[in-house]
Amino acid sequence: MTDEAPSPAPMATTAGLLGAGMVLIFDGKGGVRRHTSEEELPKAPLRGFVLIAGNSRAPEFRVWMKGELGDFHADLLSAPSTRARCTVVGDKALVVIRVARPGAEPDDMGRQLMSLLIEKGRVTIASELNVADFLGLPKWESSHHAPVSPADLVARLGLRAADRLEPLVEMLGDRLDNIEESLIIENTSTAQSRLSHLRRTMISFRRMVWPLRDTLNTLEIEDLSFFSARDRLRLREASARSARLGDELQAMSERAVLVHEQIIDARAExxxxxxxxxxxxxxxxxxxxxxxxxxxxxxxxxxxxxxxxxxxxxxxxxxxxxxxxxxxxxxxxxx
Incomplete structure:
Protein backbone atom coordinates (compact mmCIF):
# COMPACT_ATOMS: atom_id res chain seq x y z
CA MET A 1 0.00 0.00 0.00
CA THR A 2 1.50 3.32 -1.05
CA ASP A 3 1.36 6.45 1.07
CA GLU A 4 1.12 8.80 -1.91
CA ALA A 5 -1.94 10.07 -3.76
CA PRO A 6 -2.22 11.68 -7.18
CA SER A 7 -1.64 15.38 -7.30
CA PRO A 8 -4.79 17.50 -7.65
CA ALA A 9 -3.62 19.13 -10.84
CA PRO A 10 -1.37 17.94 -13.66
CA MET A 11 2.18 18.99 -12.90
CA ALA A 12 4.75 18.08 -15.51
CA THR A 13 8.26 19.17 -14.56
CA THR A 14 10.13 21.67 -12.45
CA ALA A 15 11.86 23.15 -15.46
CA GLY A 16 12.37 26.86 -14.85
CA LEU A 17 10.95 26.55 -11.33
CA LEU A 18 13.81 25.59 -9.05
CA GLY A 19 15.92 28.50 -10.24
CA ALA A 20 13.22 30.97 -9.21
CA GLY A 21 11.70 29.19 -6.25
CA MET A 22 11.58 26.00 -4.22
CA VAL A 23 9.51 22.86 -3.79
CA LEU A 24 8.83 21.40 -0.34
CA ILE A 25 7.13 18.14 0.53
CA PHE A 26 5.23 17.97 3.84
CA ASP A 27 4.47 14.43 4.96
CA GLY A 28 1.48 15.41 7.14
CA LYS A 29 3.22 14.14 10.27
CA GLY A 30 5.41 17.17 10.99
CA GLY A 31 8.21 16.32 8.59
CA VAL A 32 9.35 18.33 5.58
CA ARG A 33 11.97 17.87 2.89
CA ARG A 34 13.12 19.79 -0.15
CA HIS A 35 12.54 18.48 -3.64
CA THR A 36 15.58 19.02 -5.86
CA SER A 37 14.78 16.97 -8.93
CA GLU A 38 14.48 18.99 -12.13
CA GLU A 39 12.60 16.30 -14.01
CA GLU A 40 9.15 16.15 -12.45
CA LEU A 41 7.17 17.59 -9.60
CA PRO A 42 6.48 15.24 -6.70
CA LYS A 43 3.10 13.84 -5.87
CA ALA A 44 1.51 14.89 -2.62
CA PRO A 45 1.77 12.36 0.22
CA LEU A 46 -1.50 10.78 1.23
CA ARG A 47 -1.73 12.80 4.47
CA GLY A 48 0.50 15.67 3.45
CA PHE A 49 0.86 18.28 0.75
CA VAL A 50 3.34 19.94 -1.57
CA LEU A 51 4.41 23.57 -1.24
CA ILE A 52 5.63 25.41 -4.33
CA ALA A 53 7.03 28.89 -3.69
CA GLY A 54 8.58 31.34 -6.11
CA ASN A 55 9.36 34.98 -6.74
CA SER A 56 6.29 36.65 -8.19
CA ARG A 57 8.48 38.93 -10.31
CA ALA A 58 10.68 36.19 -11.76
CA PRO A 59 9.82 35.55 -15.45
CA GLU A 60 10.64 31.83 -15.06
CA PHE A 61 8.18 31.42 -12.22
CA ARG A 62 5.47 33.32 -14.11
CA VAL A 63 5.92 31.05 -17.11
CA TRP A 64 5.74 27.99 -14.85
CA MET A 65 2.53 29.23 -13.20
CA LYS A 66 0.84 29.85 -16.55
CA GLY A 67 1.87 26.43 -17.79
CA GLU A 68 0.96 24.44 -14.67
CA LEU A 69 -1.88 26.44 -13.08
CA GLY A 70 -3.47 28.02 -16.10
CA ASP A 71 -3.76 31.68 -17.05
CA PHE A 72 -6.64 32.38 -14.69
CA HIS A 73 -4.99 31.16 -11.47
CA ALA A 74 -1.58 32.48 -12.54
CA ASP A 75 -3.06 35.95 -13.01
CA LEU A 76 -4.74 35.73 -9.60
CA LEU A 77 -1.43 34.92 -7.93
CA SER A 78 0.58 37.59 -9.70
CA ALA A 79 -2.01 40.39 -9.69
CA PRO A 80 -1.00 43.37 -7.52
CA SER A 81 -3.14 43.97 -4.45
CA THR A 82 -3.30 46.51 -1.68
CA ARG A 83 -5.23 44.57 0.98
CA ALA A 84 -5.27 41.09 2.43
CA ARG A 85 -8.18 39.02 1.21
CA CYS A 86 -9.52 35.50 0.72
CA THR A 87 -11.28 34.44 -2.48
CA VAL A 88 -12.69 30.95 -3.02
CA VAL A 89 -12.98 29.57 -6.56
CA GLY A 90 -14.47 26.10 -6.67
CA ASP A 91 -12.56 23.94 -4.20
CA LYS A 92 -9.57 26.27 -4.24
CA ALA A 93 -8.85 29.39 -2.21
CA LEU A 94 -6.72 32.40 -3.07
CA VAL A 95 -5.31 34.03 0.07
CA VAL A 96 -3.40 37.31 0.01
CA ILE A 97 -1.42 38.34 3.11
CA ARG A 98 0.52 41.55 3.66
CA VAL A 99 3.67 41.16 5.72
CA ALA A 100 6.00 43.72 7.25
CA ARG A 101 9.58 43.39 6.07
CA PRO A 102 12.25 42.17 8.53
CA GLY A 103 13.74 44.89 10.72
CA ALA A 104 11.00 47.34 9.78
CA GLU A 105 10.28 50.50 11.74
CA PRO A 106 6.76 51.75 12.53
CA ASP A 107 7.28 54.66 10.15
CA ASP A 108 8.59 52.44 7.34
CA MET A 109 7.17 48.93 7.45
CA GLY A 110 8.01 48.16 3.82
CA ARG A 111 4.94 45.95 3.48
CA GLN A 112 5.33 42.99 1.14
CA LEU A 113 2.72 40.83 -0.49
CA MET A 114 2.30 37.05 -0.25
CA SER A 115 -0.26 35.35 -2.50
CA LEU A 116 -1.24 31.72 -1.91
CA LEU A 117 -3.32 29.35 -4.01
CA ILE A 118 -4.58 26.61 -1.70
CA GLU A 119 -5.96 23.37 -3.05
CA LYS A 120 -6.14 19.77 -1.96
CA GLY A 121 -2.61 18.45 -1.56
CA ARG A 122 -0.84 21.57 -2.82
CA VAL A 123 -0.11 25.17 -1.91
CA THR A 124 1.44 27.60 -4.40
CA ILE A 125 3.01 30.81 -3.07
CA ALA A 126 3.98 33.79 -5.21
CA SER A 127 5.86 36.45 -3.29
CA GLU A 128 8.95 38.63 -3.32
CA LEU A 129 9.60 37.55 0.26
CA ASN A 130 12.24 35.01 1.18
CA VAL A 131 9.61 32.37 1.89
CA ALA A 132 12.01 29.85 3.44
CA ASP A 133 13.28 32.45 5.91
CA PHE A 134 9.78 33.74 6.66
CA LEU A 135 8.50 30.23 7.36
CA GLY A 136 11.49 29.28 9.51
CA LEU A 137 12.15 26.26 7.30
CA PRO A 138 15.48 25.19 8.87
CA LYS A 139 13.78 24.95 12.26
CA TRP A 140 10.99 22.85 10.83
CA GLU A 141 13.49 20.50 9.19
CA SER A 142 15.38 19.98 12.44
CA SER A 143 12.46 19.88 14.89
CA HIS A 144 10.07 17.75 12.83
CA HIS A 145 7.30 20.18 13.72
CA ALA A 146 6.24 21.40 10.27
CA PRO A 147 2.63 22.13 9.24
CA VAL A 148 0.54 19.03 8.65
CA SER A 149 -2.00 20.53 6.22
CA PRO A 150 -2.44 23.53 3.89
CA ALA A 151 -4.70 25.25 6.44
CA ASP A 152 -2.09 24.70 9.15
CA LEU A 153 0.47 26.34 6.86
CA VAL A 154 -1.78 29.37 6.31
CA ALA A 155 -2.42 29.64 10.04
CA ARG A 156 1.32 29.68 10.73
CA LEU A 157 1.85 32.29 8.05
CA GLY A 158 -0.77 34.44 9.78
CA LEU A 159 1.03 33.96 13.10
CA ARG A 160 4.37 34.88 11.50
CA ALA A 161 2.83 38.04 10.07
CA ALA A 162 1.44 38.90 13.51
CA ASP A 163 4.83 38.19 15.10
CA ARG A 164 6.44 40.80 12.86
CA LEU A 165 3.77 43.34 13.68
CA GLU A 166 3.73 42.81 17.45
CA PRO A 167 7.08 44.55 18.26
CA LEU A 168 6.08 47.44 15.99
CA VAL A 169 2.79 47.80 17.88
CA GLU A 170 4.78 47.84 21.13
CA MET A 171 6.93 50.65 19.71
CA LEU A 172 3.79 52.63 18.99
CA GLY A 173 2.70 52.12 22.59
CA ASP A 174 6.07 53.37 23.84
CA ARG A 175 5.79 56.47 21.67
CA LEU A 176 2.35 57.20 23.04
CA ASP A 177 3.71 56.82 26.59
CA ASN A 178 6.47 59.33 25.79
CA ILE A 179 3.94 61.83 24.49
CA GLU A 180 1.86 61.46 27.66
CA GLU A 181 5.00 61.93 29.76
CA SER A 182 5.85 65.11 27.87
CA LEU A 183 2.42 66.46 28.74
CA ILE A 184 3.09 65.87 32.44
CA ILE A 185 6.07 68.22 32.28
CA GLU A 186 3.96 70.66 30.24
CA ASN A 187 6.00 70.35 27.08
CA THR A 188 3.20 70.67 24.55
CA SER A 189 5.15 72.44 21.83
CA THR A 190 5.94 69.26 19.87
CA ALA A 191 3.38 66.88 21.39
CA GLN A 192 0.66 67.80 18.89
CA SER A 193 2.75 67.07 15.79
CA ARG A 194 4.14 63.85 17.30
CA LEU A 195 0.66 62.69 18.24
CA SER A 196 -0.72 63.46 14.77
CA HIS A 197 2.08 61.43 13.17
CA LEU A 198 1.45 58.56 15.60
CA ARG A 199 -2.27 58.49 14.83
CA ARG A 200 -1.55 58.34 11.07
CA THR A 201 0.80 55.41 11.71
CA MET A 202 -1.88 53.62 13.72
CA ILE A 203 -4.29 53.94 10.81
CA SER A 204 -1.71 52.30 8.55
CA PHE A 205 -1.28 49.45 11.05
CA ARG A 206 -5.01 48.87 11.30
CA ARG A 207 -5.12 48.53 7.53
CA MET A 208 -2.77 45.56 7.90
CA VAL A 209 -4.10 43.89 11.05
CA TRP A 210 -7.87 43.88 10.53
CA PRO A 211 -7.76 42.59 6.90
CA LEU A 212 -5.43 39.80 8.07
CA ARG A 213 -7.97 38.81 10.71
CA ASP A 214 -10.83 38.96 8.21
CA THR A 215 -8.86 36.86 5.72
CA LEU A 216 -8.25 34.08 8.25
CA ASN A 217 -11.86 34.22 9.43
CA THR A 218 -13.14 33.94 5.86
CA LEU A 219 -10.89 30.99 5.10
CA GLU A 220 -12.04 29.27 8.28
CA ILE A 221 -15.74 29.41 7.43
CA GLU A 222 -15.39 28.49 3.75
CA ASP A 223 -16.65 25.05 2.81
CA LEU A 224 -13.46 23.55 1.39
CA SER A 225 -13.58 19.78 1.16
CA PHE A 226 -10.02 19.18 2.39
CA PHE A 227 -10.34 21.26 5.59
CA SER A 228 -10.70 19.32 8.83
CA ALA A 229 -11.99 20.48 12.21
CA ARG A 230 -8.38 20.80 13.41
CA ASP A 231 -7.58 23.01 10.40
CA ARG A 232 -10.42 25.37 11.23
CA LEU A 233 -9.33 25.49 14.86
CA ARG A 234 -5.79 26.47 13.83
CA LEU A 235 -7.13 29.21 11.57
CA ARG A 236 -9.33 30.45 14.41
CA GLU A 237 -6.31 30.64 16.74
CA ALA A 238 -4.31 32.63 14.17
CA SER A 239 -7.27 34.94 13.62
CA ALA A 240 -7.56 35.50 17.38
CA ARG A 241 -3.89 36.54 17.49
CA SER A 242 -4.48 39.13 14.79
CA ALA A 243 -7.64 40.29 16.54
CA ARG A 244 -5.66 40.80 19.75
CA LEU A 245 -3.22 43.07 17.93
CA GLY A 246 -6.17 44.91 16.45
CA ASP A 247 -7.65 45.37 19.92
CA GLU A 248 -4.34 46.77 21.16
CA LEU A 249 -4.30 49.24 18.30
CA GLN A 250 -7.89 50.20 19.04
CA ALA A 251 -7.06 50.76 22.71
CA MET A 252 -4.07 52.90 21.74
CA SER A 253 -6.24 54.89 19.36
CA GLU A 254 -8.65 55.62 22.19
CA ARG A 255 -5.73 56.65 24.39
CA ALA A 256 -4.47 58.89 21.60
CA VAL A 257 -7.86 60.63 21.50
CA LEU A 258 -7.63 61.26 25.26
CA VAL A 259 -4.08 62.56 24.89
CA HIS A 260 -5.27 64.86 22.11
CA GLU A 261 -7.94 66.21 24.44
CA GLN A 262 -5.28 66.72 27.12
CA ILE A 263 -3.19 68.71 24.66
CA ILE A 264 -6.18 70.87 23.76
CA ASP A 265 -6.94 71.41 27.47
CA ALA A 266 -3.30 72.29 28.17
CA ARG A 267 -3.25 74.78 25.32
CA ALA A 268 -6.56 76.28 26.45
CA GLU A 269 -5.24 76.62 30.00
Whole structure:
Protein backbone atom coordinates (compact mmCIF):
# COMPACT_ATOMS: atom_id res chain seq x y z
CA MET A 1 0.00 0.00 0.00
CA THR A 2 1.50 3.32 -1.05
CA ASP A 3 1.36 6.45 1.07
CA GLU A 4 1.12 8.80 -1.91
CA ALA A 5 -1.94 10.07 -3.76
CA PRO A 6 -2.22 11.68 -7.18
CA SER A 7 -1.64 15.38 -7.30
CA PRO A 8 -4.79 17.50 -7.65
CA ALA A 9 -3.62 19.13 -10.84
CA PRO A 10 -1.37 17.94 -13.66
CA MET A 11 2.18 18.99 -12.90
CA ALA A 12 4.75 18.08 -15.51
CA THR A 13 8.26 19.17 -14.56
CA THR A 14 10.13 21.67 -12.45
CA ALA A 15 11.86 23.15 -15.46
CA GLY A 16 12.37 26.86 -14.85
CA LEU A 17 10.95 26.55 -11.33
CA LEU A 18 13.81 25.59 -9.05
CA GLY A 19 15.92 28.50 -10.24
CA ALA A 20 13.22 30.97 -9.21
CA GLY A 21 11.70 29.19 -6.25
CA MET A 22 11.58 26.00 -4.22
CA VAL A 23 9.51 22.86 -3.79
CA LEU A 24 8.83 21.40 -0.34
CA ILE A 25 7.13 18.14 0.53
CA PHE A 26 5.23 17.97 3.84
CA ASP A 27 4.47 14.43 4.96
CA GLY A 28 1.48 15.41 7.14
CA LYS A 29 3.22 14.14 10.27
CA GLY A 30 5.41 17.17 10.99
CA GLY A 31 8.21 16.32 8.59
CA VAL A 32 9.35 18.33 5.58
CA ARG A 33 11.97 17.87 2.89
CA ARG A 34 13.12 19.79 -0.15
CA HIS A 35 12.54 18.48 -3.64
CA THR A 36 15.58 19.02 -5.86
CA SER A 37 14.78 16.97 -8.93
CA GLU A 38 14.48 18.99 -12.13
CA GLU A 39 12.60 16.30 -14.01
CA GLU A 40 9.15 16.15 -12.45
CA LEU A 41 7.17 17.59 -9.60
CA PRO A 42 6.48 15.24 -6.70
CA LYS A 43 3.10 13.84 -5.87
CA ALA A 44 1.51 14.89 -2.62
CA PRO A 45 1.77 12.36 0.22
CA LEU A 46 -1.50 10.78 1.23
CA ARG A 47 -1.73 12.80 4.47
CA GLY A 48 0.50 15.67 3.45
CA PHE A 49 0.86 18.28 0.75
CA VAL A 50 3.34 19.94 -1.57
CA LEU A 51 4.41 23.57 -1.24
CA ILE A 52 5.63 25.41 -4.33
CA ALA A 53 7.03 28.89 -3.69
CA GLY A 54 8.58 31.34 -6.11
CA ASN A 55 9.36 34.98 -6.74
CA SER A 56 6.29 36.65 -8.19
CA ARG A 57 8.48 38.93 -10.31
CA ALA A 58 10.68 36.19 -11.76
CA PRO A 59 9.82 35.55 -15.45
CA GLU A 60 10.64 31.83 -15.06
CA PHE A 61 8.18 31.42 -12.22
CA ARG A 62 5.47 33.32 -14.11
CA VAL A 63 5.92 31.05 -17.11
CA TRP A 64 5.74 27.99 -14.85
CA MET A 65 2.53 29.23 -13.20
CA LYS A 66 0.84 29.85 -16.55
CA GLY A 67 1.87 26.43 -17.79
CA GLU A 68 0.96 24.44 -14.67
CA LEU A 69 -1.88 26.44 -13.08
CA GLY A 70 -3.47 28.02 -16.10
CA ASP A 71 -3.76 31.68 -17.05
CA PHE A 72 -6.64 32.38 -14.69
CA HIS A 73 -4.99 31.16 -11.47
CA ALA A 74 -1.58 32.48 -12.54
CA ASP A 75 -3.06 35.95 -13.01
CA LEU A 76 -4.74 35.73 -9.60
CA LEU A 77 -1.43 34.92 -7.93
CA SER A 78 0.58 37.59 -9.70
CA ALA A 79 -2.01 40.39 -9.69
CA PRO A 80 -1.00 43.37 -7.52
CA SER A 81 -3.14 43.97 -4.45
CA THR A 82 -3.30 46.51 -1.68
CA ARG A 83 -5.23 44.57 0.98
CA ALA A 84 -5.27 41.09 2.43
CA ARG A 85 -8.18 39.02 1.21
CA CYS A 86 -9.52 35.50 0.72
CA THR A 87 -11.28 34.44 -2.48
CA VAL A 88 -12.69 30.95 -3.02
CA VAL A 89 -12.98 29.57 -6.56
CA GLY A 90 -14.47 26.10 -6.67
CA ASP A 91 -12.56 23.94 -4.20
CA LYS A 92 -9.57 26.27 -4.24
CA ALA A 93 -8.85 29.39 -2.21
CA LEU A 94 -6.72 32.40 -3.07
CA VAL A 95 -5.31 34.03 0.07
CA VAL A 96 -3.40 37.31 0.01
CA ILE A 97 -1.42 38.34 3.11
CA ARG A 98 0.52 41.55 3.66
CA VAL A 99 3.67 41.16 5.72
CA ALA A 100 6.00 43.72 7.25
CA ARG A 101 9.58 43.39 6.07
CA PRO A 102 12.25 42.17 8.53
CA GLY A 103 13.74 44.89 10.72
CA ALA A 104 11.00 47.34 9.78
CA GLU A 105 10.28 50.50 11.74
CA PRO A 106 6.76 51.75 12.53
CA ASP A 107 7.28 54.66 10.15
CA ASP A 108 8.59 52.44 7.34
CA MET A 109 7.17 48.93 7.45
CA GLY A 110 8.01 48.16 3.82
CA ARG A 111 4.94 45.95 3.48
CA GLN A 112 5.33 42.99 1.14
CA LEU A 113 2.72 40.83 -0.49
CA MET A 114 2.30 37.05 -0.25
CA SER A 115 -0.26 35.35 -2.50
CA LEU A 116 -1.24 31.72 -1.91
CA LEU A 117 -3.32 29.35 -4.01
CA ILE A 118 -4.58 26.61 -1.70
CA GLU A 119 -5.96 23.37 -3.05
CA LYS A 120 -6.14 19.77 -1.96
CA GLY A 121 -2.61 18.45 -1.56
CA ARG A 122 -0.84 21.57 -2.82
CA VAL A 123 -0.11 25.17 -1.91
CA THR A 124 1.44 27.60 -4.40
CA ILE A 125 3.01 30.81 -3.07
CA ALA A 126 3.98 33.79 -5.21
CA SER A 127 5.86 36.45 -3.29
CA GLU A 128 8.95 38.63 -3.32
CA LEU A 129 9.60 37.55 0.26
CA ASN A 130 12.24 35.01 1.18
CA VAL A 131 9.61 32.37 1.89
CA ALA A 132 12.01 29.85 3.44
CA ASP A 133 13.28 32.45 5.91
CA PHE A 134 9.78 33.74 6.66
CA LEU A 135 8.50 30.23 7.36
CA GLY A 136 11.49 29.28 9.51
CA LEU A 137 12.15 26.26 7.30
CA PRO A 138 15.48 25.19 8.87
CA LYS A 139 13.78 24.95 12.26
CA TRP A 140 10.99 22.85 10.83
CA GLU A 141 13.49 20.50 9.19
CA SER A 142 15.38 19.98 12.44
CA SER A 143 12.46 19.88 14.89
CA HIS A 144 10.07 17.75 12.83
CA HIS A 145 7.30 20.18 13.72
CA ALA A 146 6.24 21.40 10.27
CA PRO A 147 2.63 22.13 9.24
CA VAL A 148 0.54 19.03 8.65
CA SER A 149 -2.00 20.53 6.22
CA PRO A 150 -2.44 23.53 3.89
CA ALA A 151 -4.70 25.25 6.44
CA ASP A 152 -2.09 24.70 9.15
CA LEU A 153 0.47 26.34 6.86
CA VAL A 154 -1.78 29.37 6.31
CA ALA A 155 -2.42 29.64 10.04
CA ARG A 156 1.32 29.68 10.73
CA LEU A 157 1.85 32.29 8.05
CA GLY A 158 -0.77 34.44 9.78
CA LEU A 159 1.03 33.96 13.10
CA ARG A 160 4.37 34.88 11.50
CA ALA A 161 2.83 38.04 10.07
CA ALA A 162 1.44 38.90 13.51
CA ASP A 163 4.83 38.19 15.10
CA ARG A 164 6.44 40.80 12.86
CA LEU A 165 3.77 43.34 13.68
CA GLU A 166 3.73 42.81 17.45
CA PRO A 167 7.08 44.55 18.26
CA LEU A 168 6.08 47.44 15.99
CA VAL A 169 2.79 47.80 17.88
CA GLU A 170 4.78 47.84 21.13
CA MET A 171 6.93 50.65 19.71
CA LEU A 172 3.79 52.63 18.99
CA GLY A 173 2.70 52.12 22.59
CA ASP A 174 6.07 53.37 23.84
CA ARG A 175 5.79 56.47 21.67
CA LEU A 176 2.35 57.20 23.04
CA ASP A 177 3.71 56.82 26.59
CA ASN A 178 6.47 59.33 25.79
CA ILE A 179 3.94 61.83 24.49
CA GLU A 180 1.86 61.46 27.66
CA GLU A 181 5.00 61.93 29.76
CA SER A 182 5.85 65.11 27.87
CA LEU A 183 2.42 66.46 28.74
CA ILE A 184 3.09 65.87 32.44
CA ILE A 185 6.07 68.22 32.28
CA GLU A 186 3.96 70.66 30.24
CA ASN A 187 6.00 70.35 27.08
CA THR A 188 3.20 70.67 24.55
CA SER A 189 5.15 72.44 21.83
CA THR A 190 5.94 69.26 19.87
CA ALA A 191 3.38 66.88 21.39
CA GLN A 192 0.66 67.80 18.89
CA SER A 193 2.75 67.07 15.79
CA ARG A 194 4.14 63.85 17.30
CA LEU A 195 0.66 62.69 18.24
CA SER A 196 -0.72 63.46 14.77
CA HIS A 197 2.08 61.43 13.17
CA LEU A 198 1.45 58.56 15.60
CA ARG A 199 -2.27 58.49 14.83
CA ARG A 200 -1.55 58.34 11.07
CA THR A 201 0.80 55.41 11.71
CA MET A 202 -1.88 53.62 13.72
CA ILE A 203 -4.29 53.94 10.81
CA SER A 204 -1.71 52.30 8.55
CA PHE A 205 -1.28 49.45 11.05
CA ARG A 206 -5.01 48.87 11.30
CA ARG A 207 -5.12 48.53 7.53
CA MET A 208 -2.77 45.56 7.90
CA VAL A 209 -4.10 43.89 11.05
CA TRP A 210 -7.87 43.88 10.53
CA PRO A 211 -7.76 42.59 6.90
CA LEU A 212 -5.43 39.80 8.07
CA ARG A 213 -7.97 38.81 10.71
CA ASP A 214 -10.83 38.96 8.21
CA THR A 215 -8.86 36.86 5.72
CA LEU A 216 -8.25 34.08 8.25
CA ASN A 217 -11.86 34.22 9.43
CA THR A 218 -13.14 33.94 5.86
CA LEU A 219 -10.89 30.99 5.10
CA GLU A 220 -12.04 29.27 8.28
CA ILE A 221 -15.74 29.41 7.43
CA GLU A 222 -15.39 28.49 3.75
CA ASP A 223 -16.65 25.05 2.81
CA LEU A 224 -13.46 23.55 1.39
CA SER A 225 -13.58 19.78 1.16
CA PHE A 226 -10.02 19.18 2.39
CA PHE A 227 -10.34 21.26 5.59
CA SER A 228 -10.70 19.32 8.83
CA ALA A 229 -11.99 20.48 12.21
CA ARG A 230 -8.38 20.80 13.41
CA ASP A 231 -7.58 23.01 10.40
CA ARG A 232 -10.42 25.37 11.23
CA LEU A 233 -9.33 25.49 14.86
CA ARG A 234 -5.79 26.47 13.83
CA LEU A 235 -7.13 29.21 11.57
CA ARG A 236 -9.33 30.45 14.41
CA GLU A 237 -6.31 30.64 16.74
CA ALA A 238 -4.31 32.63 14.17
CA SER A 239 -7.27 34.94 13.62
CA ALA A 240 -7.56 35.50 17.38
CA ARG A 241 -3.89 36.54 17.49
CA SER A 242 -4.48 39.13 14.79
CA ALA A 243 -7.64 40.29 16.54
CA ARG A 244 -5.66 40.80 19.75
CA LEU A 245 -3.22 43.07 17.93
CA GLY A 246 -6.17 44.91 16.45
CA ASP A 247 -7.65 45.37 19.92
CA GLU A 248 -4.34 46.77 21.16
CA LEU A 249 -4.30 49.24 18.30
CA GLN A 250 -7.89 50.20 19.04
CA ALA A 251 -7.06 50.76 22.71
CA MET A 252 -4.07 52.90 21.74
CA SER A 253 -6.24 54.89 19.36
CA GLU A 254 -8.65 55.62 22.19
CA ARG A 255 -5.73 56.65 24.39
CA ALA A 256 -4.47 58.89 21.60
CA VAL A 257 -7.86 60.63 21.50
CA LEU A 258 -7.63 61.26 25.26
CA VAL A 259 -4.08 62.56 24.89
CA HIS A 260 -5.27 64.86 22.11
CA GLU A 261 -7.94 66.21 24.44
CA GLN A 262 -5.28 66.72 27.12
CA ILE A 263 -3.19 68.71 24.66
CA ILE A 264 -6.18 70.87 23.76
CA ASP A 265 -6.94 71.41 27.47
CA ALA A 266 -3.30 72.29 28.17
CA ARG A 267 -3.25 74.78 25.32
CA ALA A 268 -6.56 76.28 26.45
CA GLU A 269 -5.24 76.62 30.00
CA UNK A 270 -2.06 78.23 28.70
CA UNK A 271 -4.09 80.66 26.62
CA UNK A 272 -6.30 81.46 29.62
CA UNK A 273 -3.23 82.27 31.70
CA UNK A 274 -1.94 84.50 28.93
CA UNK A 275 -5.25 86.29 28.60
CA UNK A 276 -5.38 86.73 32.38
CA UNK A 277 -1.95 88.35 32.38
CA UNK A 278 -2.92 90.64 29.51
CA UNK A 279 -6.16 91.58 31.30
CA UNK A 280 -4.24 92.31 34.51
CA UNK A 281 -1.80 94.52 32.62
CA UNK A 282 -4.74 96.34 31.05
CA UNK A 283 -6.40 96.88 34.45
CA UNK A 284 -3.17 98.23 35.92
CA UNK A 285 -2.26 100.60 33.10
CA UNK A 286 -5.71 101.85 32.13
CA UNK A 287 -6.00 104.26 35.15
CA UNK A 288 -2.40 105.34 34.64
CA UNK A 289 -3.12 106.11 31.00
CA UNK A 290 -6.15 108.17 32.06
CA UNK A 291 -4.12 110.23 34.57
CA UNK A 292 -1.24 110.83 32.17
CA UNK A 293 -3.70 111.77 29.44
CA UNK A 294 -5.43 114.29 31.63
CA UNK A 295 -2.15 115.79 32.83
CA UNK A 296 -0.90 115.95 29.29
CA UNK A 297 -3.66 118.23 28.02
CA UNK A 298 -2.32 121.42 26.51
CA UNK A 299 -4.62 123.79 28.45
CA UNK A 300 -4.15 126.22 31.28
CA UNK A 301 -4.97 125.27 34.88
CA UNK A 302 -3.11 121.95 35.04
CA UNK A 303 -2.20 121.42 38.74
CA UNK A 304 1.50 121.81 39.54
CA UNK A 305 2.23 122.80 35.98
CA UNK A 306 4.98 125.14 37.11
CA UNK A 307 6.35 123.02 39.98
CA UNK A 308 9.78 121.53 39.05
CA UNK A 309 9.16 118.53 41.38
CA UNK A 310 5.68 117.76 40.04
CA UNK A 311 6.91 115.11 37.58
CA UNK A 312 8.39 113.00 40.35
CA UNK A 313 5.31 113.42 42.51
CA UNK A 314 3.11 112.18 39.69
CA UNK A 315 5.40 109.22 38.91
CA UNK A 316 5.50 108.22 42.56
CA UNK A 317 1.75 108.45 42.84
CA UNK A 318 1.26 106.31 39.70
CA UNK A 319 3.65 103.64 41.02
CA UNK A 320 1.89 103.50 44.37
CA UNK A 321 -1.47 103.30 42.62
CA UNK A 322 -0.22 100.42 40.39
CA UNK A 323 1.04 98.50 43.40
CA UNK A 324 -2.28 98.98 45.13
CA UNK A 325 -4.17 97.59 42.12
CA UNK A 326 -1.90 94.55 41.93
CA UNK A 327 -2.33 93.84 45.64
CA UNK A 328 -6.09 94.21 45.32
CA UNK A 329 -6.20 91.76 42.39
CA UNK A 330 -4.10 89.23 44.27
CA UNK A 331 -6.41 89.42 47.30
CA UNK A 332 -9.29 88.59 44.97
CA UNK A 333 -7.21 85.75 43.49
CA UNK A 334 -7.32 87.17 39.99
CA UNK A 335 -3.55 86.81 39.77
Missing amino acids: QMNRTMLILAAVTVVFMPLTLVTGVLGMNVSGIPMANDPEAFWYVCGGLICFSIAIVVWMRKRRWL
